Amino acid sequence: NAGVMQNPRHLVRRRGQEARLRCSPMKGHSHVYWYRQLPEEGLKFMVYLQKENIIDESGMPKERFSAEFPKEGPSILRIQQVVRGDSAAYFCASSPVAGPQETQYFGPGTRLLVL
Amino acid sequence: AQSVTQLGSHVSVSEGALVLLRCNYSSSVPPYLFWYVQYPNQGLQLLLKYTTGATLVKGINGFEAEFKKSETSFHLTKPSAHMSDAAEYFCAVSAPDTGFQKLVFGTGTRLLVSP
Numbered sequence: 001n002a003g004v005m006q007n008p009r010h011l012v013r014r015r016g017q018e019a020r021l022r023c024s025p026m027k028g029h030s031h032v033y034w035y036r037q038l039p040e041e042g043l044k045f046m047v048y049l050q051k052e053n054i055i056d057e058s059g060m061p062k063e064r065f066s067a068e069f070p071k072e073g074p075s076i077l078r079i080q081q082v083v084r085g086d087s088a089a090y091f092c093a094s095s096p097v098a099g100p101q102e103t104q105y106f107g108p109g110t111r112l113l114v115l
Numbered sequence: 116a117q118s119v120t121q122l123g124s125h126v127s128v129s130e131g132a133l134v135l136l137r138c139n140y141s142s143s144v145p146p147y148l149f150w151y152v153q154y155p156n157q158g159l160q161l162l163l164k165y166t167t168g169a170t171l172v173k174g175i176n177g178f179e180a181e182f183k184k185s186e187t188s189f190h191l192t193k194p195s196a197h198m199s200d201a202a203e204y205f206c207a208v209s210a211p212d213t214g215f216q217k218l219v220f221g222t223g224t225r226l227l228v229s230p
Contacts, residue, residue: 003158004158006158009156031215033216033218035218035220040124040222041222042119042205042220042221042222042223043159043205043207043218043220044220045217045218045219048215048217055215056215056217091158091159093159095216098215098216099215099216100147100209100210100215100216100217101147101164101166101209101216102216103161103164104161104216104218105161106151106158106159106160107158108156108157108158109157109158
């Protein structure tokens with residue numbers, strides 16, 4: 001059973017470009033979470049999605065960031081007009097059901113570098 | 116709102132020595148508590164979690180943690196360190212009164228193991 005897959009693993013963008021980060025949850029998992037890890041900091045929650053629905057996006061910056069989890073295909077985290085402060089590791093996690101005690105399974109992350 | 120404090124960004128031990136990684140939390144309700152490990156360039160892997168019941172929780176790779184409500188702590192221990200334990204360790208908390216698991220992470224502790 002393949003784990004959570006994220007691609008690309010490394011992404012370099014120039015200021016003003018768009019970044020698209022993909023996350024394929026584990027088989028049978030319909031709940032996806034995105035976290036951001038800034039240098040020397042812990043992971044911070046960004047958004048929680050179920051298939052075709054955004055459930056909680058309280059951790060998403062108000063502008064330039066969006067997320068989706070379509071009926072078919074991976075979840076996408078999209079960052080428009082990237083700035084240097086967006087440089088970070090972005091982790092996706094998935095779980096088979098929702099619930100505060102459920103285990104989240106993390107992918108290897110996408111490391112975004114904005115030049 | 117929940118928060119997590121991990122004392123010591125770096126902890127160094129010798130192989131075979133006791134490992135103690137500290138975690139204190141702040142929560143308005145009794146939380147669910149988690150320890151994750153991150154190896155270089157990999158995603159986070161769950162070591163152990165406390166939800167309810169026995170306050171001493173055993174996890175993978177010989178790690179265990181004890182939930183102490185009176186001290187608001189959830190310290191991670193291992194009796195004898197192995198070289199393969201060198202990694203970054205994150206403590207996280209989730210409130211049980213939300214419909215899903217919104218993990219709040221500490222800033223992490225890097226464990227260094229010397230021969």
